[in-house]
Amino acid sequence: GESVGLHLPTLSxxxxxxxxxxxxxxxxxxxxxxxxxxxxxxxxxxxxxxxxNMDKRQGQRVTVLLNKTVKHLSLQIAATQxxxxxxxxxxxxxxxxxxxxxxxxxxxxxx
Amino acid sequence: xxxxxxxxxxxxxxxxxxxxxxxAQDMNHExxxxxxxxxxxxxxxxxxxxxxxxxxxxxxxxGYNVSRxxxxxxxxxxxxxxxxxxxxYFCASSYGTExxxxxxxxxTRLTVL
Numbered sequence: 379g380e381s382v383g384l385h386l387p388t389l390s391x392x393x394x395x396x397x398x399x400x401x402x403x404x405x406x407x408x409x410x411x412x413x414x415x416x417x418x419x420x421x422x423x424x425x426x427x428x429x430x431n432m433d434k435r436q437g438q439r440v441t442v443l444l445n446k447t448v449k450h451l452s453l454q455i456a457a458t459q460x461x462x463x464x465x466x467x468x469x470x471x472x473x474x475x476x477x478x479x480x481x482x483x484x485x486x487x488x489x
Numbered sequence: 490x491x492x493x494x495x496x497x498x499x500x501x502x503x504x505x506x507x508x509x510x511x512x513a514q515d516m517n518h519e520x521x522x523x524x525x526x527x528x529x530x531x532x533x534x535x536x537x538x539x540x541x542x543x544x545x546x547x548x549x550x551x552g553y554n555v556s557r558x559x560x561x562x563x564x565x566x567x568x569x570x571x572x573x574x575x576x577x578y579f580c581a582s583s584y585g586t587e588x589x590x591x592x593x594x595x596x597t598r599l600t601v602l
Binding site: 386412414419420421422423424427467476477479480481482 | 522524534581
């Protein structure tokens with residue numbers, strides 16, 4: 379059957395490279411943002427989150443950057459590995475409401 | 490802990506048939522959600538619940554009903570399935586909405602012929 383990745387923007391990188399996945403969000407009132415990773419045939423998995431009072435947050439090999447002025451979010455993955463191949467979604471919320479998900483970006487990592 | 494579980498994993502229905510998808514969570518979360526995921530569309534919220542006995546409509550509620558009789562379970566019903574409801578359905582749960590992470594189940598792939 380059709381994969382969730384069909385028709386998605388795709389980023390192809392080599393193993394060991396750094397990856398940057400971008401997301402433009404729509405609601406200027408959003409104050410909480412999450413990045414999820416979805417591997418083929420699985421449910422989305424939390425990667426990292428950030429509140430609007432921050433512009434950068436770091437995790438293990440991942441960094442999220444938030445630019446509220448232009449309503450832009452990015453996920454940076456350092457030293458990308460084949461296991462990072464997946465679809466990545468950003469999600470936003472004004473905090474008092476439910477999450478709104480972006481359409482996703484497929485990351486393909488070749489050895 | 491099992492986290493969020495969904496049954497069944499796969500199902501094929503004929504147009505007009507009904508079915509119920511079951512979601513269960515063992516994290517004592519107050520909030521539960523049902524999403525559908527279609528190719529190139531991301532996740533779209535169908536219905537959600539902010540606690541036992543409560544339900545609310547999401548972005549795409551038409552053709553679906555839900556019930557939350559017990560805190561740990563959230564049921565999604567299709568009364569008369571249509572081919573447009575062919576999709577992958579995900580359940581999620583969270584402690585609350587304020588700054589909270591949603592935990593997802595593995596999904597149910599539904600095909601309506």
